[in-house]
Amino acid sequence: MKFEAPRGTHDILPSQQPLWRRATGEIERLCALYGYRPIQTPVFEDTGLFARTSGQGSDIVQKEMYSFDDRGGRPLTLRPEGTAPICRAYLEHGMHRAPQPVKLYTIATMYRYAAPQRGRYREHWQASVEAVGSDDPAVDAEIVHLYDTLLGNVGVTEYTLQLNSIGDRNCRPQYVEQLRAWLEPREADLDEDTRAKLRTSPLRALDNLEQKPPHVQEVLRGAPTIADALCDECRAHFAAVREALDTYGVRYRLVPTLVRGLDYYTRTTWEFVGPEGTAQSTISGGGRYDYLVEEVGGPPTPGVGFGAGIERLLLAMEAAGATADAPGLDVFFVMAADAPRQRLLTFMMELRGAGLACDADYAGRSLKGQLTQAGRSRTRVIVIAAAEGATVRRPGVEDKVVRYDPTLEQLRRELL
Numbered sequence: 249m250k251f252e253a254p255r256g257t258h259d260i261l262p263s264q265q266p267l268w269r270r271a272t273g274e275i276e277r278l279c280a281l282y283g284y285r286p287i288q289t290p291v292f293e294d295t296g297l298f299a300r301t302s303g304q305g306s307d308i309v310q311k312e313m314y315s316f317d318d319r320g321g322r323p324l325t326l327r328p329e330g331t332a333p334i335c336r337a338y339l340e341h342g343m344h345r346a347p348q349p350v351k352l353y354t355i356a357t358m359y360r361y362a363a364p365q366r367g368r369y370r371e372h373w374q375a376s377v378e379a380v381g382s383d384d385p386a387v388d389a390e391i392v393h394l395y396d397t398l399l400g401n402v403g404v405t406e407y408t409l410q411l412n413s414i415g416d417r418n419c420r421p422q423y424v425e426q427l428r429a430w431l432e433p434r435e436a437d438l439d440e441d442t443r444a445k446l447r448t449s450p451l452r453a454l455d456n457l458e459q460k461p462p463h464v465q466e467v468l469r470g471a472p473t474i475a476d477a478l479c480d481e482c483r484a485h486f487a488a489v490r491e492a493l494d495t496y497g498v499r500y501r502l503v504p505t506l507v508r509g510l511d512y513y514t515r516t517t518w519e520f521v522g523p524e525g526t527a528q529s530t531i532s533g534g535g536r537y538d539y540l541v542e543e544v545g546g547p548p549t550p551g552v553g554f555g556a557g558i559e560r561l562l563l564a565m566e567a568a569g570a571t572a573d574a575p576g577l578d579v580f581f582v583m584a585a586d587a588p589r590q591r592l593l594t595f596m597m598e599l600r601g602a603g604l605a606c607d608a609d610y611a612g613r614s615l616k617g618q619l620t621q622a623g624r625s626r627t628r629v630i631v632i633a634a635a636e637g638a639t640v641r642r643p644g645v646e647d648k649v650v651r652y653d654p655t656l657e658q659l660r661r662e663l664l
Contacts, residue, residue, distance in 0.1 A: 267570065289337050293336065297332050330376030332540065339545065354376050374557050375532075375558065380541065380551040383536075385485050386492050389492030411490070419482055442464055482515055513536065532556030581607070581631050
């Protein structure tokens with residue numbers, strides 16, 4: 249029987265790891281510089297956590313969640329996104345009593361049942377970066393600036409930051425009713441997916457506008473925009489976010505139809521979009537969620553954050569020509585048939601203990617084959633071992649022959 253990875257999942261092979269680690273390592277480095285601390289949450293949560301916070305009309309809840317009852321009959325769901333679990337942990341462990349905001353990040357797997365596409369997997373990796381406990385517009389700008397900086401640092405330059413404000417519970421309900429009243433007479437001109445969203449969550453009818461059929465796009469572009477319906481407080485907050493982004497030198501484009509796909513977003517929303525113009529061109533997206541902690545049983549607590557797919561980021565890096573080298577070895581032992589193999593393997597363990605990356609042949613290769621393998625390993629030093637001594641070979645330097653002594657001290661001095 250032949251087994252393959254389940255549909256919609258993928259292996260991250262050794263050849264892919266250097267670029268992967270460049271991306272995730274830079275995320276971790278920047279998060280530390282900006283004061284964000286790592287957190288890990290369980291891979292599954294109570295189903296109600298996502299149903300309550302994401303919205304019953306969202307695609308996540310209606311179509312994409314991997315939900316199941318465990319053997320005790322408890323409804324559980326593999327996490328489809330990282331923000332709600334982090335807010336649950338923030339509340340459960342009393343972080344709301346710590347100095348605010350609490351700045352957290354995770355790089356973890358997420359699970360959504362959807363048609364697999366390039367850069368879109370049912371099990372995918374995502375960085376979630378969250379600042380919980382502050383409504384300061386400067387925090388919105390800081391967290392956007394963090395990801396904008398990340399893209400530049402990993403070589404991605406072809407993208408657009410789309411920005412909008414979708415108001416709060418004071419002004420958005422009136423806009424939603426205005427939008428519903430405008431859309432209902434035009435329902436026959438909409439596609440089925442947009443009509444379904446109109447019935448459950450009219451604001452979400454505008455979500456993912458660029459991927460809708462052209463005739464639907466034309467209808468929706470004529471809809472009233474939320475920018476004209478913002479209350480004074482939301483308008484001032486958004487102006488302050490934009491002013492801070494301008495100060496940081498972050499370029500953006502105002503997109504009045506940008507609403508994101510989850511119910512918990514308020515005020516600032518954004519997406520980083522690549523140049524492809526497809527459903528897979530969104531590199532990351534986020535926004536403010538000032539009522540999410542309340543939704544999971546906590547006190548009024550503002551928050552802001554983003555989710556960024558690692559696979560999407562890697563596609564953008566590859567398109568930009570970004571590369572990363574695999575780490576090489578410090579020492580590779582090439583052993584002739586009469587070499588004191590066991591003694592040298594034990595010595596290799598000592599070198600590893602001293603922090604040197606070492607390897608040797610374990611496939612019975614010829615001397616020539618071992619030298620070829622050493623070259624493929626991008627090793628810094630090759631030790632060609634024979635019965636009485638070894639030749640130490642470094643690129644661009646004349647070979648040096650070292651005789652064995654009882655403790656291999658001479659060879660040790662050559663390598664350490």
